[in-house]
Amino acid sequence: MTLAVEMRHTLGAFCVEVAFKAPAGITVLFGRSGSGKTTVVNAVAGLLRPDMARITLDGDTLHDSAARRFLPVHKRRLGYVFQDGRLFPHLSVARNLDFGRNLAPSDAPGPDRDEVADLLGIAHLMDRAPHALSGGEKQRVAIGRALLSRPRMLLMDEPLAALDTARKAEILPYLERLRDCLNLPVLYVSHSVPEVARLATTLVVLEEGRVARAGPAEAVLSDPDMVRQIGVRAAGAVLPARVLTHHDDGLTELQTSGGRLFLPSMQVAPGSATRVRILAQDVILSKAAPFGLSALNILPVRILALREGSGPGMVVQMTCGTDRLLARITRRSAQTLVLTPGDSAFAIIKSVSIARVDIGTG
Amino acid sequence: MNAWLGPSEWQAVALSIQVSLWATALSLPFGILVAYALARWEFRGKQLLNIVVHLPLILPPVVTGYLLLLTFGRRGPIGGWLEDTFGLVLAFRWTGAALAAAIMAFPLMVRAIRLAIEAVDPKLEEAAATLGASRPRVFFTVTLPLIGPGLIAGAVLAFAKAMGEFGATITFVSNIPGQTQTIPSAIYAFLQVPGGESGALRLVVVSILLAMGALFASEWLARRTQRRTTGREGVL
Numbered sequence: 082m083t084l085a086v087e088m089r090h091t092l093g094a095f096c097v098e099v100a101f102k103a104p105a106g107i108t109v110l111f112g113r114s115g116s117g118k119t120t121v122v123n124a125v126a127g128l129l130r131p132d133m134a135r136i137t138l139d140g141d142t143l144h145d146s147a148a149r150r151f152l153p154v155h156k157r158r159l160g161y162v163f164q165d166g167r168l169f170p171h172l173s174v175a176r177n178l179d180f181g182r183n184l185a186p187s188d189a190p191g192p193d194r195d196e197v198a199d200l201l202g203i204a205h206l207m208d209r210a211p212h213a214l215s216g217g218e219k220q221r222v223a224i225g226r227a228l229l230s231r232p233r234m235l236l237m238d239e240p241l242a243a244l245d246t247a248r249k250a251e252i253l254p255y256l257e258r259l260r261d262c263l264n265l266p267v268l269y270v271s272h273s274v275p276e277v278a279r280l281a282t283t284l285v286v287l288e289e290g291r292v293a294r295a296g297p298a299e300a301v302l303s304d305p306d307m308v309r310q311i312g313v314r315a316a317g318a319v320l321p322a323r324v325l326t327h328h329d330d331g332l333t334e335l336q337t338s339g340g341r342l343f344l345p346s347m348q349v350a351p352g353s354a355t356r357v358r359i360l361a362q363d364v365i366l367s368k369a370a371p372f373g374l375s376a377l378n379i380l381p382v383r384i385l386a387l388r389e390g391s392g393p394g395m396v397v398q399m400t401c402g403t404d405r406l407l408a409r410i411t412r413r414s415a416q417t418l419v420l421t422p423g424d425s426a427f428a429i430i431k432s433v434s435i436a437r438v439d440i441g442t443g
Numbered sequence: 444m445n446a447w448l449g450p451s452e453w454q455a456v457a458l459s460i461q462v463s464l465w466a467t468a469l470s471l472p473f474g475i476l477v478a479y480a481l482a483r484w485e486f487r488g489k490q491l492l493n494i495v496v497h498l499p500l501i502l503p504p505v506v507t508g509y510l511l512l513l514t515f516g517r518r519g520p521i522g523g524w525l526e527d528t529f530g531l532v533l534a535f536r537w538t539g540a541a542l543a544a545a546i547m548a549f550p551l552m553v554r555a556i557r558l559a560i561e562a563v564d565p566k567l568e569e570a571a572a573t574l575g576a577s578r579p580r581v582f583f584t585v586t587l588p589l590i591g592p593g594l595i596a597g598a599v600l601a602f603a604k605a606m607g608e609f610g611a612t613i614t615f616v617s618n619i620p621g622q623t624q625t626i627p628s629a630i631y632a633f634l635q636v637p638g639g640e641s642g643a644l645r646l647v648v649v650s651i652l653l654a655m656g657a658l659f660a661s662e663w664l665a666r667r668t669q670r671r672t673t674g675r676e677g678v679l
Contacts, residue, residue, distance in 0.1 A: 126573055128569055128572075128573070153572075154569070154572040154573055155572045155573075155574075155575050155576055155577050155578075155580075156575075157573075158575060159573065160573070160574075161570070161573035163566070163570060165566070167564075167566055167567055167569075167570040169567060169570075169571070169585060170567075170589070171588045171589055180571070180574055180576075180584070181574035181575055184574060184575035184576055184580075185575060226574065227573075227574070230573075230574045230575055236573075
């Protein structure tokens with residue numbers, strides 16, 4: 082399943098002109114508010130008719146302005162989860178969930194109500210009215226309702242933006258399960274880097290209505306040229322890792338391609354795959370093997386590239402095993418250490434600096 | 444009630460209710476359509492439609508009645524056609540009284556329903572479309588249930604207005620006992636003859652009771668719908 086989007090739409094002085102492909106997995110459209118993310122998703126959904134567009138899903142044309150083909154919203158069979166839930170206030174949770182299922186072709190593949198209720202933890206809410214739900218519950222029901230319409234693809238427009246941190250942390254694991262258990266491509270709009278790092282398979286960075294960069298999430302997140310778009314304090318690479326053991330002192334040991342990592346304990350079975358986001362500002366670089374440090378994680382790396390910003394800082398991109406890491410250090414440190422591409426070095430990461438929200442499955 | 448009201452008075456009450464129910468029931472679908480068009484669609488002549496719908500509210504009722512007589516009278520363009528094609532005569536019949544009442548009540552009905560439709564978040568209708576619902580389906584499964592209280596309010600207002608309609612009715616269909624004499628026309632007739640005050644007063648009491656009953660019923664229905672549609676207690 083691949084969604085291919087090519088579109089141009091002018092809104093007053095603002096022009097959205099993008100082209101990208103969303104393969105299987107979660108494709109995140111990332112950008113500041115006003116970068117055109119929602120415009121793109123609404124065009125894919127058919128809620129907006131762009132000036133020019135060629136949007137196809139696996140060869141099936143959703144919109145082709147040149148050929149004057151426009152599939153109406155209700156025939157596109159794309160589940161849409163909105164930021165504000167949009168549950169029908171006059172229907173119970175169960176009837177909200179059934180709304181889309183009753184309209185889907187009977188032979189369309191997809192999970193049934195019990196499976197969805199199980200996956201999202203909403204089985205006990207069936208008889209409730211939407212106004213009696215918490216924000217997080219509403220959003221889970223909205224996701225379930227979209228899933229049950231047996232969509233060919235899921236569109237999500239900042240589904241977590243209206244929730245507080247605790248509710249976000251409650252829903253993120255459900256979204257990861259969705260990504261890993263259902264073979265359903267997702268186009269996901271977000272301006273939150275932790276969400277992107279947790280969920281994205283593919284990342285499309287939008288800036289002022291244009292695609293600034295698109296590619297596999299790990300490559301884009303560890304690209305030093307993307308640090309400005311992502312924000313210097315939020316920038317950081319994502320390392321895939323496998324859980325080895327849980328230690329008695331409350332630490333979990335993981336295996337990455339570049340070495341072992343110790344993290345605060347996580348509720349994941351040994352052997353399972355995880356992804357850990359390591360903020361560039363949490364990484365210390367050393368040219369010599371450090372000795373007598375309190376930091377537990379010392380990974381051997383090789384310097385790949387150095388990028389200077391406008392301030393006193395700079396970003397260093399490194400290879401760590403087969404993966405990439407980013408470090409943000411001062412220009413002064415880089416000069417003192419005489420860092421040059423190709424050099425060997427050591428990346429030092431404090432275990433406790435890695436936030437729980439930055440450890441995900443997948 | 445039969446003993447208290449004379450036969451002709453009883454007839455006027457029954458006729459009023461008959462006329463008002465028909466007027467309300469038949470104008471409701473048109474009321475919903477026009478209200479939906481005014482609330483949701485952009486089209487040329489929208490302002491003109493708005494004005495035409497509201498005209499009966501502003502025009503002297505006699506003028507509306509006379510215009511009805513000109514168009515729907517037996518020699519009028521539409522009235523003649525209706526009689527030739529369907530054998531339906533409106534002038535000086537109770538059917539004409541229903542038409543006059545419907546036209547006079549229409550602006551009130553459209554206003555109430557339009558407000559209810561404007562209060563429905565179009566984002567909910569969009570959400571229904573993304574779930575696979577065609578436009579008519581969205582209307583019947585989302586919009587219509589959500590405007591329930593507004594529909595009831597509009598229908599009750601229209602019914603009450605129809606019950607009280609006098610000017611256009613008497614101009615269009617006259618004041619024929621048993622045919623076109625509704626409660627207001629009957630009160631008017633009583634007041635034209637010496638000693639008619641007691642009969643007029645009895646009908647005044649009936650009018651007040653009917654109006655209050657209708658309002659109570661609508662309040663109750665609206666609360667019920669509101670509770671069903673939003674789960675919250677609603678005040679009309």
